[in-house]
Amino acid sequence: MGGKAQDNMAEDLNWAVGGEAGDGIDSTGKIFAQALARAGRHVFTSKDFASRIRGGYTAYKIRTSVDQVQSVVDRLDILVALTQRTIDENLDELHEGSAIIYDGERSWEAEIPDEMTAVDVPLKSLAEEAGGAIMRNIVALGAACEITGFDVEYLDEALEKRFGGKGSKIVENNKKAARAGQEYVQENYDLSHLGYDLETTDNDYVLLNGNEAVGMGALAAGCRFYAGYPITPATSIMEYLTGRIEEYGGHVVQAEDELSAINMALGGARAGARAMTATSGAGIDLMTETFGLVAQSETPLVIADVQRSGPSTGMPTKQEQGDLNMALYGGHGEVPRFVVAPTSIDECFWKTVEAFNLAEKYQTPVFLVSDLAMSVTEQTFPPEAFDMDAVEIDRGKLVDDDEVDEWLDAQGHFRAHAVTDDGISPRAIPGMTDGAHMSTGLEHDELGRRTEDEDERVQQVDKRNRKVETAREREDWDYREFGDEDADNLVISWGSNEGALAEALEYLEEDGIDVRVISVPYIFPRPDLSDEIEAADETIVVECNATGQFADLIEHDVLTRVKRINKYTGVRFKADELADEITAKLSEEVPAQ
Amino acid sequence: MSSDVRFTDFKSDKQPTWCPGCGDFGTMNGMMKALANTGNDPDNTFVVAGIGCSGKIGTYMHSYALHGVHGRALPVGTGVKMARPDIEVMVAGGDGDGYSIGAGHFVHAVRRNVDMTYCVMDNRIYGLTKGQASPTSRSDFETSTTPEGTKQPPVNPLALALASGASFIAQSFSSDAMRHAEIVQKAIEHDGFGFVNVFSPCVTFNDVDTYDYFRDNLVDLEDEDHDPTDYEAAKEVILDSDKEYQGVMYQDENSVPYHEKHGVTEDMSEIPDGAPEDAMDLVREFY
Numbered sequence: 001m002g003g004k005a006q007d008n009m010a011e012d013l014n015w016a017v018g019g020e021a022g023d024g025i026d027s028t029g030k031i032f033a034q035a036l037a038r039a040g041r042h043v044f045t046s047k048d049f050a051s052r053i054r055g056g057y058t059a060y061k062i063r064t065s066v067d068q069v070q071s072v073v074d075r076l077d078i079l080v081a082l083t084q085r086t087i088d089e090n091l092d093e094l095h096e097g098s099a100i101i102y103d104g105e106r107s108w109e110a111e112i113p114d115e116m117t118a119v120d121v122p123l124k125s126l127a128e129e130a131g132g133a134i135m136r137n138i139v140a141l142g143a144a145c146e147i148t149g150f151d152v153e154y155l156d157e158a159l160e161k162r163f164g165g166k167g168s169k170i171v172e173n174n175k176k177a178a179r180a181g182q183e184y185v186q187e188n189y190d191l192s193h194l195g196y197d198l199e200t201t202d203n204d205y206v207l208l209n210g211n212e213a214v215g216m217g218a219l220a221a222g223c224r225f226y227a228g229y230p231i232t233p234a235t236s237i238m239e240y241l242t243g244r245i246e247e248y249g250g251h252v253v254q255a256e257d258e259l260s261a262i263n264m265a266l267g268g269a270r271a272g273a274r275a276m277t278a279t280s281g282a283g284i285d286l287m288t289e290t291f292g293l294v295a296q297s298e299t300p301l302v303i304a305d306v307q308r309s310g311p312s313t314g315m316p317t318k319q320e321q322g323d324l325n326m327a328l329y330g331g332h333g334e335v336p337r338f339v340v341a342p343t344s345i346d347e348c349f350w351k352t353v354e355a356f357n358l359a360e361k362y363q364t365p366v367f368l369v370s371d372l373a374m375s376v377t378e379q380t381f382p383p384e385a386f387d388m389d390a391v392e393i394d395r396g397k398l399v400d401d402d403e404v405d406e407w408l409d410a411q412g413h414f415r416a417h418a419v420t421d422d423g424i425s426p427r428a429i430p431g432m433t434d435g436a437h438m439s440t441g442l443e444h445d446e447l448g449r450r451t452e453d454e455d456e457r458v459q460q461v462d463k464r465n466r467k468v469e470t471a472r473e474r475e476d477w478d479y480r481e482f483g484d485e486d487a488d489n490l491v492i493s494w495g496s497n498e499g500a501l502a503e504a505l506e507y508l509e510e511d512g513i514d515v516r517v518i519s520v521p522y523i524f525p526r527p528d529l530s531d532e533i534e535a536a537d538e539t540i541v542v543e544c545n546a547t548g549q550f551a552d553l554i555e556h557d558v559l560t561r562v563k564r565i566n567k568y569t570g571v572r573f574k575a576d577e578l579a580d581e582i583t584a585k586l587s588e589e590v591p592a593q
Numbered sequence: 594m595s596s597d598v599r600f601t602d603f604k605s606d607k608q609p610t611w612c613p614g615c616g617d618f619g620t621m622n623g624m625m626k627a628l629a630n631t632g633n634d635p636d637n638t639f640v641v642a643g644i645g646c647s648g649k650i651g652t653y654m655h656s657y658a659l660h661g662v663h664g665r666a667l668p669v670g671t672g673v674k675m676a677r678p679d680i681e682v683m684v685a686g687g688d689g690d691g692y693s694i695g696a697g698h699f700v701h702a703v704r705r706n707v708d709m710t711y712c713v714m715d716n717r718i719y720g721l722t723k724g725q726a727s728p729t730s731r732s733d734f735e736t737s738t739t740p741e742g743t744k745q746p747p748v749n750p751l752a753l754a755l756a757s758g759a760s761f762i763a764q765s766f767s768s769d770a771m772r773h774a775e776i777v778q779k780a781i782e783h784d785g786f787g788f789v790n791v792f793s794p795c796v797t798f799n800d801v802d803t804y805d806y807f808r809d810n811l812v813d814l815e816d817e818d819h820d821p822t823d824y825e826a827a828k829e830v831i832l833d834s835d836k837e838y839q840g841v842m843y844q845d846e847n848s849v850p851y852h853e854k855h856g857v858t859e860d861m862s863e864i865p866d867g868a869p870e871d872a873m874d875l876v877r878e879f880y
Contacts, residue, residue, distance in 0.1 A: 037880075038880070204880065205880075206876055206877070206879035206880055207879055207880075208879040212879070216875050216876070219868075219869070219872070219875060220868040220869070220872050220875070221868075222864030222865065222869075224676065224859075224861035224864065225672065225675060225676045225861055227668075227672060244875070246856070248869055249859030249861060250859070250861060251675055251855065251857045251861075253671070253675060255668065255701075256697055256698065256700075256701040257697065259664075259665060259668070259698075260665065260667075260668040260671075260697075260698055260701070261668075263661065263662065263665040263668035263669045263672065264668045264669070264671050264672035264675070265672060266659075266661070266669055266672060267641070267659070267668065267669035267670060267671060267672020267673040267674075267675075267676070268672040268673065268675060268676035268861065269672075269676075270639075270657075270659055270669070270672075270673060271639065271672065271673040271674075271676035271677040271680060271861070271862065272676065272677065272860075272861070272862025273676035273677075273861035273862055274861075274864060275672070275676065289662055289665075290661075290662055290665070293661055293662050297659060297661075383873070383876045383877065383880075386873075386875075386876045388867075388868035388869075388872035388873050388875075388876070389867070389868070391867050391868035391872070392867065393864065393865070393866055393867055411606065429657075429862050430636070430637065430638075430639050430657040430673070430677055430680045431636065431637055431677070431679060431680060431860075431862075432636060433636050434636065435636060435657070436635040436636050436638075436655060436656050436657050436658075437657065437658070438605075438651050438652060438658045438659075438660065439658065439659050439660070440651070440652070440659070440660035440661075441660065441661060441662060442660065448658075449605070449607055449652050450649075450652055
């Protein structure tokens with residue numbers, strides 16, 4: 001039971017629906033989340049699930065507030081429990097003010113701690129009266145509306161969106177089912193002691209997850225070709241693009257494996273398309289084979305790795321940030337690359353756009369490293385957070401037909417790997433007159449033809465590495481910052497921990513602990529944090545892995561030991577949990593140099 | 594594209610390092626002739642090759658080209674063609690590249706029926722690594738890694754293609770220059786995935802499947818009154834392990850290439866300077 005969180009109760013509400021996989025948990029939760037968003041409330045969702053289609057505990061959790069919410073906390077106020085396990089799994093988060101909605105007519109005997117409020121609603125019977133037992137979850141949503149003082153009419157639009165395709169009769173039945181649940185609770189319970197009364201606003205928010213933001217970013221950036229192989233939790237990027245990319249003349253192809261997927265994407269890129277692939281887990285291992293070729297042939301390619309718990313098959317539906325070293329160092333030989341790790345869901349959009357620009361400007365593979373938590377989490381944003389007018393496209397040194405001639409050698413061959421001051425060569429794509437050229441994974445000369453000449457080898461290695469140096473100078477490799485800039489305590493994080501950290505600051509502030517949070521979206525190149533770490537008394541690096549891969553990098557960069565907070569349970573950080581961990585870590589001795 | 598393209602326009606000024614007498618010379622010449630004869634020029638042609646002796650072909654030809662990773666030439670070619678249906682895509686490989694490390698891709702490239710051409714220089718041996726068994730080596734063929742033979746039946750690539758739903762299956766012999774070029778040309782002209790297995794003898798490491806062997810044993814389907822549109826007849830010659838055939842074994846007259854089935858017709862290299870005009874609709878979907 002989260003003690004601190006109680007103080008916050010007036011501002012945010014934590015709601016969940018849980019049951020067996022296959023019980024429609026996900027769509028039920030999504031409907032409630034959408035209803036809240038339409039009512040002008042911010043929403044942050046998370047999911048507990050197993051990699052099974054049916055069977056096994058699964059839950060959809062919502063944290064909602066009129067203010068922005070960007071983390072889950074260790075507290076559950078309203079729980080719709082379709083199984084006893086749902087209650088058991090969440091006992092730690094439930095508290096004396098919690099209400100649990102369950103169906104007492106079902107065969108299981110709900111064991112609900114006495115201090116909590118048990119709300120027994122005949123979900124199945126009421127659903128049957130409304131038109132079908134399948135709507136029992138919707139009855140529960142109606143019941144939840146009544147408990148939280150949230151107008152049941154807000155569900156209507158979400159129900160229309162979800163069931164509109166199945167005909168107006170189905171939509172009407174669902175609306176009826178929701179009202180049946182709401183009325184049942186109204187007539188049978190007096191829950192005013194709980195004191196929930198959800199405020200609404202005139203704002204209107206969009207609700208999306210990190211993978212959808214990546215997909216939308218790809219479309220905004222002009223991605224026209226996606227090749228992938230289904231793997232949790234990356235697949236939903238592919239599913240998002242399918243059916244939408246065609247509107248812009250693009251195509252999604254499902255390859256036979258990840259070896260093929262990355263090579264197809266590479267082919268698309270060499271043909272001149274903005275191309276990408278995305279994968280996770282073992283998929284990135286397979287793609288490693290081709291990393292070197294992408295870099296060596298100087299092909300602009302975006303490779304998204306939506307990290308999940310490893311190694312090997314690990315925990316495929318669980319959170320981890322364990323692929324940092326893979327993204328930085330994967331592949332034999334020395335492979336110049338960029339590694340970008342968006343730190344929030346809206347940033348998944350912007351960093352994807354940026355990844356495509358970086359790829360084309362520097363003709364280099366760009367790793368877009370996200371993770372499971374961000375991929376399945378949905379969060380509300382004002383639509384302006386994705387201002388399409390602000391999207392810029394920079395195709396780098398892609399030449400046009402007239403410019404090809406400037407880059408021909410004496411024999412009329414196009415110098416696709418010309419050694420230039422900034423390391424970047426001109427890029428001609430098929431169909432351009434006199435642009436025909438070879439590219440290869442072999443070391444090559446300026447024309448792309450194999451060479452083992454020592455001078456040419458050194459020139460080509462240097463020019464490829466020089467692109468990274470050029471990028472270091474030309475681009476902003478900034479970090480994002482939260483909290484008190486002058487605080488003695490510095491907490492550094494990368495990727496999706498940002499939201500939980502930003503909210504942890506509020507808890508820490510209540511306890512009188514000042515913290516400066518630096519959230520790093522660029523892993524390579526990355527910002528130099530030497531001054532920031534030197535200015536702080538204490539530095540803690542927070543990440544979801546066991547060994548502290550990012551902490552290792554930071555120590556390497558600044559030659560100073562840092563403290564580490566690592567979580568590798570398979571569950572993302574929660575704001576209140578993180579506040580406690582930071583407090584505890586600050587009292588530990590500074591590690592020896 | 595000019596009409597006066599000659600096959601030598603597809604030749605680079607890099608001298609091949611293939612062994613003198615290697616079958617790959619003839620295979621490549623035929624491919625260049627077929628490309629020129631079908632009205633292509635180097636600037637609208639993309640050649641993809643994998644690893645092995647065959648993989649060097651992109652260096653000796655002049656066109657847009659990628660010499661990639663071992664076994665993955667077909668996926669690269671697939672990506673090129675999907676992104677640019679206007680570009681002629683020619684994929685080259687060897688029996689190791691195509692039927693061993695790349696066998697999975699071969700099956701699926703055949704199924705997809707992308708409108709490109711795949712020429713496999715089949716010498717029934719690993720040449721570049723100096724003489725080990727390949728998937729098409731005979732079961733009793735002795736090599737440094739199989740001193741008593743592989744004791745496994747060789748892969749029948751034509752049958753593998755047929756079983757995978759191929760729309761065009763052919764075989765040629767690099768030394769029969771005219772027929773080889775003619776057969777590759779038919780593969781290029783085919784609406785879909787044109788697959789040609791080319792007997793391309795290795796003069797250094799294979800003393801069994803030699804020029805003489807093929808000259809003595811090759812049966813040209815043109816002399817056999819074979820109808821390539823007859824699936825049953827195709828099956829018969831493809832599964833006939835007693836003879837080595839040359840010619841087009843099978844061609845599906847009703848072949849519908851991938852881009853037509855999927856409506857992939859746009860030049861994907863052309864994109865606007867910013868987000869698409871209606872891109873805010875994508876955001877509004879999330880209301």
